[in-house]
Amino acid sequence: MASKTKYAIGFDLGGTKMISAVVADGKILSRARAKTGAQHGPEEVLSKIISVIYESIEKAELKKDDISGICLAVPGPLDRDKGIMVYTPNLGFVDYPMKKNLEKVVGLPVLLENDVNAGTYGEYKQGSAKGYRHILSLFPGTGMGGAMILDGRLYRGASGNAGEMGHIIIDRSGPLCGCGNYGCLEAFSSRTGMAKEAVASASAGKSPEVYKNAGSDFKNYKSRVFAEFYHSDDTIQKIVNRGAKYLGIGMANFVNIFNPEVIVLGGGVVEKLGRIYIEKAEKSMRKYALQALSKDVTVVEAALGDDAVILGAAHILFDEAV
Amino acid sequence: MASKTKYAIGFDLGGTKMISAVVADGKILSRARAKTGAQHGPEEVLSKIISVIYESIEKAELKKDDISGICLAVPGPLDRDKGIMVYTPNLGFVDYPMKKNLEKVVGLPVLLENDVNAGTYGEYKQGSAKGYRHILSLFPGTGMGGAMILDGRLYRGASGNAGEMGHIIIDRSGPLCGCGNYGCLEAFSSRTGMAKEAVASASAGKSPEVYKNAGSDFKNYKSRVFAEFYHSDDTIQKIVNRGAKYLGIGMANFVNIFNPEVIVLGGGVVEKLGRIYIEKAEKSMRKYALQALSKDVTVVEAALGDDAVILGAAHILFDEAV
Numbered sequence: 001m002a003s004k005t006k007y008a009i010g011f012d013l014g015g016t017k018m019i020s021a022v023v024a025d026g027k028i029l030s031r032a033r034a035k036t037g038a039q040h041g042p043e044e045v046l047s048k049i050i051s052v053i054y055e056s057i058e059k060a061e062l063k064k065d066d067i068s069g070i071c072l073a074v075p076g077p078l079d080r081d082k083g084i085m086v087y088t089p090n091l092g093f094v095d096y097p098m099k100k101n102l103e104k105v106v107g108l109p110v111l112l113e114n115d116v117n118a119g120t121y122g123e124y125k126q127g128s129a130k131g132y133r134h135i136l137s138l139f140p141g142t143g144m145g146g147a148m149i150l151d152g153r154l155y156r157g158a159s160g161n162a163g164e165m166g167h168i169i170i171d172r173s174g175p176l177c178g179c180g181n182y183g184c185l186e187a188f189s190s191r192t193g194m195a196k197e198a199v200a201s202a203s204a205g206k207s208p209e210v211y212k213n214a215g216s217d218f219k220n221y222k223s224r225v226f227a228e229f230y231h232s233d234d235t236i237q238k239i240v241n242r243g244a245k246y247l248g249i250g251m252a253n254f255v256n257i258f259n260p261e262v263i264v265l266g267g268g269v270v271e272k273l274g275r276i277y278i279e280k281a282e283k284s285m286r287k288y289a290l291q292a293l294s295k296d297v298t299v300v301e302a303a304l305g306d307d308a309v310i311l312g313a314a315h316i317l318f319d320e321a322v
Numbered sequence: 323m324a325s326k327t328k329y330a331i332g333f334d335l336g337g338t339k340m341i342s343a344v345v346a347d348g349k350i351l352s353r354a355r356a357k358t359g360a361q362h363g364p365e366e367v368l369s370k371i372i373s374v375i376y377e378s379i380e381k382a383e384l385k386k387d388d389i390s391g392i393c394l395a396v397p398g399p400l401d402r403d404k405g406i407m408v409y410t411p412n413l414g415f416v417d418y419p420m421k422k423n424l425e426k427v428v429g430l431p432v433l434l435e436n437d438v439n440a441g442t443y444g445e446y447k448q449g450s451a452k453g454y455r456h457i458l459s460l461f462p463g464t465g466m467g468g469a470m471i472l473d474g475r476l477y478r479g480a481s482g483n484a485g486e487m488g489h490i491i492i493d494r495s496g497p498l499c500g501c502g503n504y505g506c507l508e509a510f511s512s513r514t515g516m517a518k519e520a521v522a523s524a525s526a527g528k529s530p531e532v533y534k535n536a537g538s539d540f541k542n543y544k545s546r547v548f549a550e551f552y553h554s555d556d557t558i559q560k561i562v563n564r565g566a567k568y569l570g571i572g573m574a575n576f577v578n579i580f581n582p583e584v585i586v587l588g589g590g591v592v593e594k595l596g597r598i599y600i601e602k603a604e605k606s607m608r609k610y611a612l613q614a615l616s617k618d619v620t621v622v623e624a625a626l627g628d629d630a631v632i633l634g635a636a637h638i639l640f641d642e643a644v
Contacts, residue, residue, distance in 0.1 A: 161615055172571070259480050259481055
């Protein structure tokens, strides 16, 4: 990075919306948003990214040259070194040279980062994992993301795509996962996993109120639905409790492997169900993990919400970029 | 370390035997051995350790002051910083200040290391994982040890006891594990896990030849027995194949979590069954891991045998000691 300033852009590119934020010293100075609109194709998304970046710089009353660089947090597998989004078909990006294309137009250094890594890094630098150095995060939402901070550094694996925590098999007799295997952690504890279970039993007449509310499309079984009916519907409660229990089994596996100090839980399911989900998951983890390893581990809820990704992205730019 | 020479002692303290070796530049100059004899108590074991250390120095035709230090590779949980063997009851050591007691008598700096970590480090520095920087090892034997080298460094976790790879739950409907959970990787794929399965069916009349050979005590079902009867006994073959398949599921979980470059397989089961076990495990891993992560991973057999631990211990002393 040629001229290093204290300003960075943390950018969260999601499936439905994008946020560009100017960040300095861990504070968000401005935000600009747009709908991603992936259906219009990658070039359209790119031009939205660019205009949202400029908007956030203007809102912060800065000039482009005041900015050190952009860290773009994106879903899906990356070639981080080359700055390529390898396979994010729902955003229209397949083998897409995002870094090159964005740098060409904007003229600022661009770093690509996995969004779960960025969010976890945000929680590490200034959220609920602050002060720890051995951190594992799990974000049950539509899928199940996860990340590792090991001895104070993000661990990304050999080709940069470590952290598919949702796709560890924990019960071979379990439900079919989106990846094609049976019994992945994600198939039990993500919103999608619980939704498929819920739609089956609701449509079989077990939860008429839930069915009235959410119908026969499992995509309508949002985390909100599980939170709303948890106390009034036995089947929903059972599905949520099972999700939390299996999340705890997954957490126990990670504790036995990693010996972390803290596990950060976040994502849509945790945000909507809160303590119900976290406490049951933690209890299950403590039941199944080796006591010598679980005794020192703390379980916390992610604290920064949507800001975790943009803050984490900005921190990564300063801490890791060369 | 006050006076740093090129000589180090790599020490392998096992449940039945101990080996002290003088190592220089990755070469073993001398070896001395003794039976551990844990039944005689920790002080007796300590004095054997000391005499074996001196014997190895003499055999190398060196003096004590020629040695930089001792890295003692031991099983069980450690407090590495304090040099305490926390809980290795089968060796008689519980909260035992090994570093302090050994340094007091021998007068050389002592470093404690987990034996699986040491063995994996040996394979990394000069064995079958040489040249890789993101390494996962699994050693199915009596139990199932494992270790991680992440970005070129041993990862030990927050309190130094990461790597309980055998105790990840992969099938909740699986057999009872020694840890009290059902369906741990170790319960399927370690020698003990397979032995409990084999003794049950052999004693039920399914494998008369095996029963004649190994009887009703599962501890007699050594890896050698599985190798010997693999081709002639259907039940044994089925148990071994299942062990390898589930080892592959565990490997798939680790691939999805870590995105390693290489998985090193070793331990008694792998040594005795060889390619039979490795090929089936690898095939299963490739079936269950996400293809984006498994495509670049290589599976290799540990190459250094018993020397891995003493060589790795010596390397750790030079690479990490201060």
